[in-house]
Amino acid sequence: MYYDPDKNNHGLPHNPFKSCVIPRPIGWISTISQDGIHNLAPFSQFQNLTFDPPYVMFAANQNTKGMRKDTVINIEKTGEFVYNMVTWELREAMNITASEVPFEIDEFELAGLTKAPSVKVKPARVSESPIHFECIHYQTIRIPGNGLMGSVDVIIGRVVMIHIKDEVIGPDGRLDILRIRPVARLGYYDYTTVDSLFQMVIPGENELLLTGLEGAIKKHNT
Ligand SMILES: Cc1cc2nc3c(=O)[nH]c(=O)nc-3n(C[C@H](O)[C@H](O)[C@H](O)COP(=O)(O)O)c2cc1C
DSSP, X not given: OOOOTTTTOOOSSSOOGGGSSOOEEOEEEEEEOTTXXXXXXXXXXXXXXXXXXXXXXXXXXXXXXXXXXXHHHXXXXXXXEEEEOXXXXXXXXXXHTTSOOOTTOOHHHHTTOOEEOOSSSSSOEETTSXXXXXXXXXXXXXXXXXXXXXXXXXXXXXXXXXXXXXGGBOTTSSBOHHHHOBEEEOSTTOEEEOOOOOOOOOSSSOHHHHHHHHTOHHHHHO
């Protein structure tokens, strides 16, 4: 089958679009308002953009009232945010922080989470999460969309500090992803977790190409 997204003539009981780009990592984004109110919300339209220096991006639609989301308002006012990784143990807390609550509500408190101070930015880190990136706002790209919620604010941030809990670094010095068990979004109300790994390298002898694949900054700079 094929269908035109402008017409949504897929003929299926549920829109399949979100199931076609999967799995999507969840950027659990913490921010702070100018008045010092902490905010936390998940965004699965999230990705790293590059690695040297590292940048990340996420796309926030408008809220159900057609207004900019609190996360976007805070980032544009303060210029800072933190990415926190969502794990299997944190799935319920993450879900609570997706509630559309008044600006004055601190979603860390709402979800029973602990704040850990950041090093270079003001927004707090989710202490229970094993990985955090402190980020500085680089740019917002606004893409028009349909209806109340369709328009999107694409936030790009430069990663200025990376935190990894020692206990998720394995004896081989690599992140123990199967222990971390990150959660990712699928379509519908579905999620998945990372429960298996396999390895593959690009064929040929091009060492620089492999350096990019691995994200080995020192090697590609020398
Ligand atoms: C797993 C998950 C992923 C989500 N991904 C997005 C997303 O990519 N973009 C978006 O606009 N909203 C997304 N949401 C909804 C927001 O988290 C929700 O609108 C939240 O209330 C925004 O909070 P804020 O107004 O404090 O920024 C997602 C919700 C969940 C549970």
